[in-house]
Each structure stands twice: as C-alpha cells, then as structure tokens.
Amino acid sequence: MAPELQANSPEHNLPDHRRVALIKSQATYNRFYCLVTPESGIRNADFIESIPFELHLGIAYPCLEDGLNDFAVIRTTYETLEFFPDDLETRTELMEIIADARAKLVRRLTELQERIAAKRAHFLGTDLNEFKSYAWDIVHRGYPRRNLDNMMKLNVFGSVSKAEGHEDGSEPLYFFEFRNNMDMSWLSKQPPREFIALMFGDVLDSVRDDANYQSQYTFDKFVFQKFIAMMFVNYATTDPMFYGTNRSDYGVSAEKDMDETPLYRAVADELRKIEIEIAEEEGVSPAYAAATGTVAPETPFESTSRLEGMTVQLPGELINEDVLLGPIASICAVADQLAKRNEHDLGEFSKFIIAEASRLVRELKRLKIVSEMANDPGERRE
Secondary structure (H helix, E strand, O other): HHEEEEEEEEOOOOOOOOEEEEEEEEOOOEEEEEEEEEHHOOOOOOOOOOOOOOEEEEEEEOOOHHHHHHHHHHHHHHHHOOOOOOOOOHHHHHHHHHHHHHHHHHHHHHHHHHHHHHHOOEEEEEEEHHHHHHHHHHHHHEOHHHHHHHHHOOOHHHHHHOOOOOOOOOOOOOOOOOOOOOOOOHHHHHHHHHHHHHHHHHHHHHHHHHHHHOHHHHHHHHHHHHHHHHHHHOOOOEEEHHHOOOHOOOOOOOOOOOOOOOHHHHHHHHHHEEEEEEHHOOOOOOOOHHHHHOOOOOOOOOOOOOOOOOOOOHHHHHHHHHHHHHHHHHHHHHHHHHHHHOOOHHHHHHHHHHHHHHHHHHHHOOOOOOOOOOOOOOOOOO
C-alpha cells in the first residue's frame, strides 16, 4: 500500500492535504491528473521531467486527446507528400516529420499502456465493465463507419472504405481487429482493466509496425482507426463531467485555484476512491476479488449489443479542438523540421511560426472556441 494512503487511512485518522494537479511529462508529453502533497513541490499545470511511477494517475480530458495532434501531423504530411511525387529531397524531409510524430506516439502510448497495466493509470468517471463490453461489440459485431466519423468529427473510417472501393452508403462495418492472432476466448476472460491494457498494447504494436507507414491508407486502416475507435468507446462509457468542458473548469493554470471547480472536485473524489479500491484488490480474499472483477471470471464473457442505436454527443469544445488544433500541430511540426537545418534564418523563421501558432491558440482559448486545457505549441518543446 502506498505510504500516503496508509497515512490517510481511518486507522491513522490523519487529514488528507493532497490537491489535484494536472501535470505534463517532458519525456512523453502526456498529461495526467494526480493527487500531490504540498511537500512534493509539484504544482497544478507543471511541466515535469518525468512522472513518478508511484503516483496514481487519472486519465480524463485532455490526456488521450493530446495524442490526436501526432496523428494529425502524420495524416497531413501524407497528404502533402502527394504534391511532391518526384522531389526526393522534399519527400525525405516530410518522412522525417512522420518519423518524429511516430516516435512521440510510441512514447505516449508506451507510458499509457505500462501504467494502465500496472494499475498506476486509471480512467476517471469510466465504467470499465461497460468499456470492455462496448469494445467487445466493435470486435465482434462491428460498428457503422459513417457513425464513427460523424460522432468523432473525422473522415478516417470513410476514407479507408473509399480507398477499398466502397461508395457512400455501402460502407462495411468497422471491426477492431487485434493483431498477432489473439486468442479471443482467452481475451474475453480478461478483467476489464487488463483487457483495456491489451487494447492499448495492440494500438502501440500497430504504431511500431513499419508496414503500416506505406501510405496514408495503411496508416489510417491499421493505426488511426484503432485509436479513434478506442477513444470513442472511452467517451461512450465516461461521465461527461470528466470531459473538462464545463465553463467553471476553464482557466487551468498554476496561478488559479482550481480545487473547487466541478472537474477538480470530481477528479479528487475519483482518485481517492481508486486508491482505496486498488489497496483492497492487492490484499483481499479470492471471493472478494472474483466479486469485484479483479480476477478473470470463470464463466465465459458474453457481450450483449451495447452500441446498437447509441449516439455519443460530444461537446463542441472537443470537436473544435480536434478540427483546429490538428492543423496547427502540423504547421508547428514543419517549423520544427526547418529548425533542424542549422541555418540561422530558418531557425528564426521556425521560432516565429511557433510563436504565432501559440498566439492563435491563446486567442482561441480567450474566445472560448477551445478549452483552456488545449495544448499550446508555445509551451517548452523538445
């Protein structure tokens, strides 16, 4: 049991002075919520070298959404490649942009998968049993591609279908397909948390596979679709409170007292509840473990259709960020590539582009078009 949890257990009857902080890792650029003591030196909105592994981390908006910027960079770069079919130098530079974004995705997803599997990262406000059930639906029954694109405000699933020769209205269903001939019977028996970690691991393996980078089509089909499907299931099974788009939650910063905002109160409650649950799981009887789903059930997992006819209504702020911040991230990726040439003028030009992109994001936040937690390209960069 973690020392902080012991110190704040009923037996010790000590007050819990920890506060919620949304922290960002310099190593992975992932953001997580956590509970920190004043003595830790960690403040809300801190950008820290690496996130201590012993912390229980909360996954909610914007923790997964940040990865969409890397996907947007890769897709936009593939689209740009089409304009330079015979320019080897330009194509080489563009492929370097894809490689950089891919490396960032690997770091992001590796940290997520490892900490979820180790019970150190947790989806906040998410019913894990529902998550598994909804995901299992997409694995076995599939889900309409057009619905996924419409709800996530993308054109990924339709683009893949069109590339495979299907006209609008005749698209086949999308199925989440696990790699490496995964044993479906064994997979169905995994507890929800382990099942979700395996899904993240599968997406991570897809990101790492060189064969998936032959074209935008192969990237969309074997990588991006999987990540978006997983995000869709997360939205569908998460309390909207944790979307972080309540106006009272805006203005996340180290200077603002966020403790009494609806989101931070909910995050604090969830993280404390999770700490207790994990502590109980690690030392409970087999009967309790079986009853709470912390061990594989002996009866086969049976999924009833949970997604059929379901519509996920995402708030406008989330949609705007996906639409607007992706292209901004792509512009900044090009600027980063220019800076690598070690030419003074290009380096200054790169700084100017990133500074202006940062100013644009700040203005979008001021106008309430995107949330205050949207990623700012002007933050310290790699």
